[in-house]
Amino acid sequence: MTQHTPSQTFIENLLSEMTLAEKIGQMTQPEKNSVKKGDIARFSLGSVLSGGGGNPTENNPRNWREMVLGFIEESQGSRLKIPLIYGVDAVHGHNNMFGATIFPHNIALGATRDTDLVRRIGRATALEVAATGVRWDFAPAVSIPYDIRWGRSFEGYSQDTQLVGQLAAAYIEGLRGESWNSPSSVLPSVKHFVADGATTFGSSRRISGDPNALQNDATLANAHVDASMQALLDLGAWQLDQGNSEIDEQTLREVHLPPYKRAIEAGALNIMTSYSSWNGVKMHGHDYLVNTVLKGEMGFEGFIVTDWEGIDQIDADYYTCVVKSINAGIDMVMVPFKYERFIETLTRAVEAGDVPLSRIDDAVRRILHTKHALGLFENQPLPELEVVGSRAHREIAREAVRKSQVLLKNEGVFPLSKNARVLLAGSAANDLGAQCGGWTISWMGGHGQITEGTNVLEAFKATLSRPELLTYSEDGTTDQRFEVGVVVIAEEPAAEGMGDRFELKLTDAHIQTIQNARAHCDKVAVLLFSGRPYVVTEHISGWDAFVASWLPGSEGQGIADVVFGDFPFTGKLGFHWPYSQQDLQLTPESKHLFKIGDGLTTLKTPVTI
Known part of the structure; x- marks a missing residue:
């Protein structure tokens, strides 16, 4: 029994x-x-x-x-x-x-x-x-x-x-x-x-290239995916x-x-x-x-x-x-x-x-x-209910942000001095929605102050020794000269098949913003908000530093923590970084600009006596 x-x-x-x-x-x-x-x-x-x-x-x-x-x-x-x-x-x-x-x-x-x-x-x-x-x-x-x-x-x-x-x-x-x-x-x-x-x-086969399929798809209609569908299909959705x-x-x-x-x-x-x-x-x-x-x-x-x-x-x-x-x-x-x-x-x-x-x-x-x-x-x-969005939880998120930043190139840029004059460029630097990505408040995510949190612009202002040291320019244009420019670029928030793409490359706007900043800065660093590696091989030689910032969420202060040296960069790639558009699928023949485990650190080398 x-x-x-x-x-x-x-x-x-x-x-x-x-x-x-x-x-x-x-x-x-x-x-x-x-x-x-x-x-x-x-x-x-x-x-x-x-x-x-x-x-x-x-x-x-x-x-x-x-x-x-x-x-x-x-x-x-x-x-x-x-x-x-x-x-x-x-x-x-x-x-x-x-x-x-x-x-x-x-x-x-x-x-x-x-x-x-x-x-x-x-x-x-x-x-x-x-x-x-x-x-x-x-x-x-x-x-x-x-x-x-x-x-x-x-x-x-x-x-x-x-x-x-x-x-x-x-x-x-x-x-x-x-x-x-x-x-x-x-x-x-x-x-x-x-x-x-x-x-x-x-x-x-969810959409199969047919934008009219939306009319019979209750899920996509429920998510208010309508006029943008054809544009997304052209980019590779589904x-x-x-x-x-x-x-x-x-x-x-x-x-x-x-x-x-x-x-x-x-x-x-x-x-x-x-x-x-x-x-x-x-x-x-x-x-x-x-x-x-x-x-x-x-x-x-x-x-x-x-x-x-x-x-x-x-x-x-x-x-x-x-x-x-x-x-x-x-x-x-x-x-x-x-x-x-x-x-x-x-x-x-x-x-x-x-x-x-x-x-x-x-x-x-x-x-x-x-x-x-x-x-x-x-x-x-x-x-x-007081536990929701509590300081203790935001501190954990901030720790996760700083530990996840992967420094892939650094030629005399990081850590930045808190006394440096800094040009911060890129719309994503002032966009909490872009920082969070898809699956945030709504299925596809969104732009702007979609929830409570700290964006990069706010974090930099709070970290520099004097707020006037920071100049923000959405497109990187300015009439001043700076020791360093930090340009924050981001992929469009998306979720599921809506985020499938034929290619993973920087937009013309991304490239132009970086070029604008480059013209006015002694050194330029690029921070990329994305849910995957993007092909940057043809551009990275013109950058002095490059950080894979991923989709860090609501606590942008964690980025400032490592950029300004309160904590070292320690993140390591969990994904291979493709060399070209032909290498986006991982195969034995794929070429990589960076490999799993790559990631520089700003830890000071201990002195041995």
Whole structure:
């Protein structure tokens, strides 16, 4: 006779009381704007999420908490009172919420190589997320971006599989804190299973070069992507994201699976499947990789959630999509819009025998196990709202910024004297939105003072010995002469396939701003805000210093910390830096201007006696 733990006994007893309708409700996750009043209790919905930009009308911590707790309270009106779990994309802090601490994106954290720091970032993020009632974070991404034209490259810590696993495990430990059933623990969603960073350029079928597809794409319409679509398609949008990974199984197992193993060892209880395919088979319907490998070989005991509307891409027939995905091991479906259609379709599939009831029970058992592990069935206190954007958390973010700055060239420029006359140029120096990148307040991010934080201009003013030593020029033009010019340039904020590009090169405006500053400065340093390396080979010889600043988030003072020598540059590349546009995809033949591990330091050499 099998002996159950108290947790297993609780779950089995609850499962035995549930109707088929209640079980399927637990497997359903709609987006918050789609949920009709009363439907959480009526359908016993298992989860609700905020998509990118899924914010309350007045975006602040108190309204976030009221919104989330309102959904959770409604779940207590269901027959069995199974608690709802609310999910958000907190991929670099609680980034949809105004006033939250915005940490550097993962590509920057990979450059720190600091597991303790990443663990502390996970803990700070969990506290800010849990303070609003949210207990599920759709992060970390453990992608290995092998083609940096991919718009999600910045969500990957590195192109080094081992480093990705180490940092992902640390982040998961930070989200957990003392234990999973702590009131401030937040469930990580390790994503996107698997090989989402290995897709072949041109294999994405999401838009397929047709701007009119927008009319039939509820997700893009929901994100207000309209007039700009054709311009983005011309730049290369939707070429890689959600495409086909044409790699052999040995590569899949040696490169892309190990971070998931590390995540499971760190206690991960949720994994999100990828939109992408492996050799033509959509991951959302991949029985072998989900059931046999992940749940079988790797012993994953948590539950699998889909990506946003992910099962819809399996087949033109929705019934087939539902049957294939659930039988392939999907446990919860991020619907996110037409949840009644999903519930009706899965009910019909079970009643017809196309989806076994045992598969439904397995899915719900996994969901209930995770909710119980998180202590959601208990009345838990929330962290105080004052933790959101706190000084302590901003200090952690500032530390992450300075440790992630990678100094790639330095010919007598850094560290700058705090008594130097400095020309600061480039619109990005005065643009917090460009500094934060995509997935900040809205899905695509934006420009200007989109949240609370410190931009580079403000940081430099606060650091120089006298404010009048600093002159700011957006385009680099001036009628004065300076010892040094610092030019801050940035790529356009974007997310997912909207950020896919044919080429990664500086714009004419970037080049002109640098040239303008060069004409008036003895030395010129360039700081690049970007979610991936850009090809700079033909330009860098004209610069005296070059820094990969990545997408540092809300705490720009961390940049001033290293520029002016309060701390040394210590960041090291986690990605190879391409030599030319032909080297953007990482292959054995790729040429590199800089390699993984490169990065200069301004540490003073110790004197030996």
